[in-house]
Amino acid sequence: MGLSLQRRKDANTGTSLIIIFIGLGLAILSFSIVFLIAGINPFIGFKEIFLGGFGDAYVLQQVVKDTAPLLFVTLAFLLPSRAGLWNIGAEGQFFLGGVGATGIALALSNQPSIVLLPLMALGAIVCAGVWAFIAAYLKAKININEIVLTLFLNWIALLLVKYLTVGGPWMNPEGRSESKAIPLTGRISVISGTNIPVTIFVAIVAAILLYLIFQKTRAGFEINAYGHNPEASVKAGINAKKVILISLTVGGMLAGLGGFHQSAGVIGRLRYDLTSGWGYYGILFALLSKNNPLWAIIVTFLSTGLLVSGAQSLQYDLGMGGGIGLLFVGVIIICFVIPQFLKEYTISWK
Amino acid sequence: MKEQRQKNIVREFKKGETAIELRGITKRYPGGVLANDGISLEIRAGEIHGILGENGAGKTTLMRILVGELKPDKGDIYIGDEKVYIRSPQDARNLSIGMVHQQRKLIPKFSTIENILLGDPGTGILPNIEKSKKKVKELSEKFDFDVDLDAKLWQLDAGEAQIVEILKVLYSGANIIIMDEPTAGLSPIQQEKLLASLEKMARESLAIVPFVTHKLPIVTEVCDRITVLRNGKVINTSDSIRVLSKEELADWMVGKKVLFDFEKPETELGSILIEVENLSALNDQGVPALKNVSFSIREGEVLGIAGVAGNGQDELAEVLTGLRKPTGGKIVFRGEDITHASIRKRRELGMAYRSEDVLERGVIGDFSILENFVLSSLYTQDFCRGMLINVECARDIAETEFSNFDIRAPNIYTITKNLSGGNLSKLILALEFSWSSKFLIDQLVTQGLDVATTEYIRKRLFEAKKEGKAILLFSKDLDEILIMSDKIAPIYEGELGESIPSEKTNKREIGAAIIGK
Amino acid sequence: MGIVILGLNASTIFIIAGLGELFSQKSGVINVGIEGVMSIAGLVAFIGAQTTGSIWIGMIFGVLAGGLMGLVHAFFSISLRLSQILSGLGIWLFGIGFTSYYGRAFTGPLMAPSIKTTFGLTLIFFLGIVLIFFFQFLLYKTHFGMKVRAAGEVPSVADAWGCSVIKIRYLCIIVGSMLSGLSGAYLTIIYSELWSAGVIAGRGWISLALVFSSLWIPILLLGTSFLMGILWVSMFSAQMLPGAPTFLMQMIPYSVAILSMIAYSLIRARGKTFMPSALGEPYYPED
Numbered sequence A: 001m002g003l004s005l006q007r008r009k010d011a012n013t014g015t016s017l018i019i020i021f022i023g024l025g026l027a028i029l030s031f032s033i034v035f036l037i038a039g040i041n042p043f044i045g046f047k048e049i050f051l052g053g054f055g056d057a058y059v060l061q062q063v064v065k066d067t068a069p070l071l072f073v074t075l076a077f078l079l080p081s082r083a084g085l086w087n088i089g090a091e092g093q094f095f096l097g098g099v100g101a102t103g104i105a106l107a108l109s110n111q112p113s114i115v116l117l118p119l120m121a122l123g124a125i126v127c128a129g130v131w132a133f134i135a136a137y138l139k140a141k142i143n144i145n146e147i148v149l150t151l152f153l154n155w156i157a158l159l160l161v162k163y164l165t166v167g168g169p170w171m172n173p174e175g176r177s178e179s180k181a182i183p184l185t186g187r188i189s190v191i192s193g194t195n196i197p198v199t200i201f202v203a204i205v206a207a208i209l210l211y212l213i214f215q216k217t218r219a220g221f222e223i224n225a226y227g228h229n230p231e232a233s234v235k236a237g238i239n240a241k242k243v244i245l246i247s248l249t250v251g252g253m254l255a256g257l258g259g260f261h262q263s264a265g266v267i268g269r270l271r272y273d274l275t276s277g278w279g280y281y282g283i284l285f286a287l288l289s290k291n292n293p294l295w296a297i298i299v300t301f302l303s304t305g306l307l308v309s310g311a312q313s314l315q316y317d318l319g320m321g322g323g324i325g326l327l328f329v330g331v332i333i334i335c336f337v338i339p340q341f342l343k344e345y346t347i348s349w350k
Numbered sequence B: 001m002k003e004q005r006q007k008n009i010v011r012e013f014k015k016g017e018t019a020i021e022l023r024g025i026t027k028r029y030p031g032g033v034l035a036n037d038g039i040s041l042e043i044r045a046g047e048i049h050g051i052l053g054e055n056g057a058g059k060t061t062l063m064r065i066l067v068g069e070l071k072p073d074k075g076d077i078y079i080g081d082e083k084v085y086i087r088s089p090q091d092a093r094n095l096s097i098g099m100v101h102q103q104r105k106l107i108p109k110f111s112t113i114e115n116i117l118l119g120d121p122g123t124g125i126l127p128n129i130e131k132s133k134k135k136v137k138e139l140s141e142k143f144d145f146d147v148d149l150d151a152k153l154w155q156l157d158a159g160e161a162q163i164v165e166i167l168k169v170l171y172s173g174a175n176i177i178i179m180d181e182p183t184a185g186l187s188p189i190q191q192e193k194l195l196a197s198l199e200k201m202a203r204e205s206l207a208i209v210p211f212v213t214h215k216l217p218i219v220t221e222v223c224d225r226i227t228v229l230r231n232g233k234v235i236n237t238s239d240s241i242r243v244l245s246k247e248e249l250a251d252w253m254v255g256k257k258v259l260f261d262f263e264k265p266e267t268e269l270g271s272i273l274i275e276v277e278n279l280s281a282l283n284d285q286g287v288p289a290l291k292n293v294s295f296s297i298r299e300g301e302v303l304g305i306a307g308v309a310g311n312g313q314d315e316l317a318e319v320l321t322g323l324r325k326p327t328g329g330k331i332v333f334r335g336e337d338i339t340h341a342s343i344r345k346r347r348e349l350g351m352a353y354r355s356e357d358v359l360e361r362g363v364i365g366d367f368s369i370l371e372n373f374v375l376s377s378l379y380t381q382d383f384c385r386g387m388l389i390n391v392e393c394a395r396d397i398a399e400t401e402f403s404n405f406d407i408r409a410p411n412i413y414t415i416t417k418n419l420s421g422g423n424l425s426k427l428i429l430a431l432e433f434s435w436s437s438k439f440l441i442d443q444l445v446t447q448g449l450d451v452a453t454t455e456y457i458r459k460r461l462f463e464a465k466k467e468g469k470a471i472l473l474f475s476k477d478l479d480e481i482l483i484m485s486d487k488i489a490p491i492y493e494g495e496l497g498e499s500i501p502s503e504k505t506n507k508r509e510i511g512a513a514i515i516g517k
Numbered sequence C: 001m002g003i004v005i006l007g008l009n010a011s012t013i014f015i016i017a018g019l020g021e022l023f024s025q026k027s028g029v030i031n032v033g034i035e036g037v038m039s040i041a042g043l044v045a046f047i048g049a050q051t052t053g054s055i056w057i058g059m060i061f062g063v064l065a066g067g068l069m070g071l072v073h074a075f076f077s078i079s080l081r082l083s084q085i086l087s088g089l090g091i092w093l094f095g096i097g098f099t100s101y102y103g104r105a106f107t108g109p110l111m112a113p114s115i116k117t118t119f120g121l122t123l124i125f126f127l128g129i130v131l132i133f134f135f136q137f138l139l140y141k142t143h144f145g146m147k148v149r150a151a152g153e154v155p156s157v158a159d160a161w162g163c164s165v166i167k168i169r170y171l172c173i174i175v176g177s178m179l180s181g182l183s184g185a186y187l188t189i190i191y192s193e194l195w196s197a198g199v200i201a202g203r204g205w206i207s208l209a210l211v212f213s214s215l216w217i218p219i220l221l222l223g224t225s226f227l228m229g230i231l232w233v234s235m236f237s238a239q240m241l242p243g244a245p246t247f248l249m250q251m252i253p254y255s256v257a258i259l260s261m262i263a264y265s266l267i268r269a270r271g272k273t274f275m276p277s278a279l280g281e282p283y284y285p286e287d
Helices: A013-037 A042-054 A057-082 A090-107 A113-142 A146-165 A199-216 A218-228 A230-235 A240-267 A278-288 A293-318 A324-343 B059-066 B089-094 B112-117 B129-142 B158-171 B188-203 B217-222 B246-251 B313-321 B343-349 B358-362 B369-376 B391-404 B421-433 B451-466 B478-484 B507-514 C002-026 C034-052 C055-079 C084-106 C123-141 C143-153 C155-160 C165-191 C203-213 C218-240 C246-269
Strands: A003-007 A345-349 B018-028 B034-044 B049-052 B074-079 B082-084 B097-100 B176-180 B207-212 B225-230 B233-238 B272-282 B288-298 B302-306 B328-333 B351-354 B439-442 B470-475 B487-492
Touching (some): A013 A042, A013 A324, A042 A057, A057 A090, A057 A199, A057 A218, A057 A240, A057 A278, A090 A113, A090 A146, A113 A146, A146 C203, A146 C246, A199 A218, A199 A240, A218 A230, A218 A240, A218 B369, A230 A240, A230 B358, A240 A278, A278 A324, A293 A324, A324 A345, A324 C084, B018 B059, B034 B049, B034 B074, B034 B207, B059 B097, B059 B176, B059 B207, B089 B097, B112 B129, B112 B158, B158 B176, B158 B188, B188 B217, B272 B470, B288 B328, B288 B470, B302 B507, B313 B351, B313 B439, B313 B470, B351 B421, B369 B391, B369 B421, B391 B421, B421 B439, B421 B451, B439 B451, B451 B470, B470 B478, B487 B507, C002 C034, C002 C123, C002 C165, C002 C203, C034 C055, C034 C084, C034 C203, C055 C084, C123 C143, C123 C165, C123 C218, C143 C165, C155 C165, C165 C203, C203 C218, C218 C246
Parallel strands (some): B049 B225, B097 B176, B176 B207, B302 B487, B351 B439, B439 B470
Antiparallel strands (some): B018 B034, B074 B082, B272 B288, B272 B328
C-alpha cells in the first residue's frame, strides 16, 4: 500500500547521524541537479565551492570576516528558538543595529574611539533590542504570531534604512545611496595583518556564553523548559512572560551586534544592503546546529565558507548567476527538513 | 491484505429478537494480558442489557471490539443470524452499532445540529439542513430529549453534551447502542432523565448496552438483564432486577475497597497555615465554578474534599496554586495574602501541587527524570540555589526518590516520556513530595497504582502530616478519603459544605452530600 | 474613482491568495510559505507568458506551480508529520532562493499582450469575487464544508466519523496553493506585467495576516482585502506627489497589516476564538 510510518520509541544518536547523512545526500543530489541544468560538471562545481570557501588564505580571511555577522544572526534565531519562539526578524534587527551604531557615530563624531565605539555598540544593542522588544511584548501580552510580526518589521526596518540613506537625513552628500561615512574613530579595529574586525571574538564569546547560560544558570533552564513544555513550566512557577521577553529581546540584541560589526567594521557606513538575506541564512544555520550554540560556531563557519564565499566564487569563476547562494540555502533547508521525521518515526514498506 | 468492506446491513429488529450475539470472543494483548477469555453473550432488541465489571475486567476491550476499534483473536459475532466482521468503526456503523463515549467525541465550536449531522455526513454536496433538523427534532421528541439544536456545543453542560452524542448515534441509524459509563459526570436529575429516555429507547426496540463499573441506579433500576465480567470471563448473566433502596443510592459513589487498614497518626495541630475566605471563580466557559468557598487547614491537618468530578475541584486547586484567577475572595497562606500572588511565589512559600493531567502539566516529557526534579524545585531553594544551577545538584534527591518510589526505569537520566503510565504517576508523586513544602495539594491520591506504591504513598502522606504539613486532598473514593483525612468537606456544584471531623461522619452521609441531597 | 478601480485590482491579489490560505487553514494546516508559493508561481507564470506570448498559458503554469508547492507542503506536514511552520518556512526560503537565481534572466517587463478589462477591472477580479462567495457557501452550507471544518477543529472526532482527515487536508492544501499560485501569476503577468526579484513585496505575508484578521470568514476576507488593496494603491499614488517621503509611506501597508494582527489578537484575548482549533498541530492518526 506504500510507505507506512510507525512511532519510534527512542531516538538514539544513530538516528541523528542517519538524518544528517540523508540530508547531506539530498543536498548533494540537488546541487548536482542545479549544476547540470546550468551545464556545469557537478564535480567541478563542488570543487569550486570548496576552493571558494577554503582554497587560500585570502578567501579564508573573507570567510572568517563574514562568519562574525552570520554567527550573530544565527544566535539571534537560536536563543528564542530554545524558548519555542520563531525570530524571523534577525534581518530587521540587524539593520536596526546598523542604524543605532551609525546614528551614534554621526552624532558624536568628535569623540575618541574609547568613548565612541562602546557607545556605538550600545546604540546598536538598544535599537535592535527595542525593535525585537516590540515583537516580544506583543507576543507575551496578547500572544500575537511572532513569525508574521517580526517579518513585517523586517520590511519596515529596510524601508527605514532606505529612508535614512537614500535622499534622507544621513545621506552621503556625494549622492550615492548610502549614508555618510562613519568617522575613523568609529571604525572597529581589525586583527593585525587581516581585514577581520575584532568583533568576531565578541560573536564567539557570545556563543560560548549562551552555551554556559543554558547549561548552568537557572534562567537558561527556564528557557529550555519553557521551550519544551510551556504548561508544565508555568505550573512549576516559571514566568512565561519573562522568558518570552528576555529571549526575543536578547536575540534581537545579538542581531544588532551583527549590524554594528557590518556597518562599523566592514562597510564603514550604513547602506540598505548591509545585509541581503543574512538574517534568513541565520535561520538555516541555527537549525543545522540543532540549537546548540557551540555547534553554531563551527556550523556557521563552515556554512559561510561553502554557501557564502563558495557560492560567490561559483558566480565569478564559473559564471553562474547571482543569487546562487540563496538558492543553495533554500535547497539545503528543504533537504534537512525532510529527514527530520525519522526522529519520531520509522518507515517500512507495506 | 485487502479486507472486504462490511456490507450495509440495515436491520430492524422485533422486540425480543436477538440483535447481536457474541460467541467465544477472545483477545490477548501483545504484552500477554488476556483481556477477553471466551466471552459469549447475546443482546436482544428492546432490552437494556448492562455489562458490569471492575477496572481490568475486560469491559473496555469488549467495547472496542464491538465498535470495530479492535479485532478479536478468536470468536464470532452475529447480527441477527448473520455472521459479521467488524473491522473498523465504519463497519460497526454500517451494522447499525453506535457508541456513546465517556469522553465526548464532539466538536465544541459546532452547533448541536452540526454535531449531530456529523453522525451521518452523507455523500451529497448540499445538506438539507431543514429536513435534517426536522428528523432530529422527531428523534428528540420521540425519546424525550430536551436540547437546544442551535446552541454551540461549548455552551452545553455534561448532561446535554451526552444527549447530543446519543442523538448523533441515533441519527446515524444505530439500533444497537453501546454506552460507556453513561451516568458518569451527570447530576442526579440528569441521570433520572437519562434513564427515562433509555427506557423509551428500549420500548422502540432498540438494544441498549451500557458498560458500567459499579452498581449504579442505571444498572439496578433500569436494566432488564445484567452480565458480569471478571478477569475477562463472563461470570453471570442474570435476569433479575433489583430495586435500589434510598440508602443504597448513596453507596454508588464507592470506589475501590481499601485493602489495608491504616492507623492515622495522632498529631498535634499547629496554627492555621492556609485560610480561604469566600473564594469564587469561573471555569473556562465563563460559568461560575466556585461559589464562596471557605475553609482553613492547620499545620499537621488533612482536609479531604469529597465530590464527583466536575464540581469545582479542578478550579479550586487552580485558584489555590495560581493557575487561575479568582473573581472574588481571599487566600492567606503562612500569614501572607497570596490571592493574586504569582505561581512562583506560592511555590517559594511552600505550596506543592500534584495534579491529574500528568503529561500535560506535571512533567516535561522530553526532559530526563533528573531534569524534572530540578524543574520542580527551581524556586524552592532546597537543592538548587540561586542563579547558577547545575542539573547535577538534584542528583542525590533524585536517586533517593527514584528508589523509594520504585520507579521502573534504567536510571535517573532516562527521558521521562518513555516511562510507563504507572511509573509516571509515581514520578509525579516523587516530584512533589521531594522538597520541603509546607502545604500539599493532592488531586489524585492513589488511583491506578499497585498495592505497594499505594501503601508507600499513604505512609509518606502521614509522615508529612507528622512533620506539620497541611494537606488538602481531593477524591471521589469515600473510603480512602475517610481514612486519610482529619476532616472532610463535600463539594457540590462549586459550593463547599461544612468541614466535619472524619470520625463524626460516615460514607452514607458524605455520599448523600456530594450528590446534592 | 480611478483609485478605486486600481485598488480593486490590487485587492484581487489578496483576495485570491488569502482565500487559498483560508481554505487550507480551515482544514487545520497553516502554510507560512505563501510568499514563496506566490514567488515561484509568479516566476513560472512569467516565464510561461514571456516565452509563449499568452497570458492564459502563463496563468495555467502559475496555478500548476502553486499546486506542486502545495503538494510538497502537504507531503511534509501531513505524511511526514513535520512541523507545519518549518515546512512553510522552508518553502518560503526555497522560493526566495529559487526565484533569485532562476529569475535573473527574466528580469524586466512582460512582452505579451495584456488582457481585456471591463471598466478597468480584469476577469480575475470577478473570478475572485465569485470564488469568495463560492467558498463561503461551500464551507458553511455543504456537507463537504462541514467535514473540512471538522477536520480543522477536532481531527480525531472527524476521522472517527468517517471524514478522512488526511484526504481532506491534502485536498485543501493543494487547492489552496493553487489559488496562491493563481494570485502570484496574476501579480506578475497581469497586474504588474514585469518580473523582478522583489516583485511580490510581502503581499503573500500580508495575505496571511489578512486571513487571521478576517476571522477565517471569506466574506470578511473580501472586505479586508478591499481595504488593503485600496491602501496599497493610494500609498503608491501618494508617492508621486512632490515632497512625499516615499520610503516612510511604503511602510504603511506593513504597519497596517501589523495593526490588523494586533486587533485580531486582542479579539482573541477576549476569549472569542475563531481560529480553527487544530490549526498548526500535526495530526497523528496512529494515536
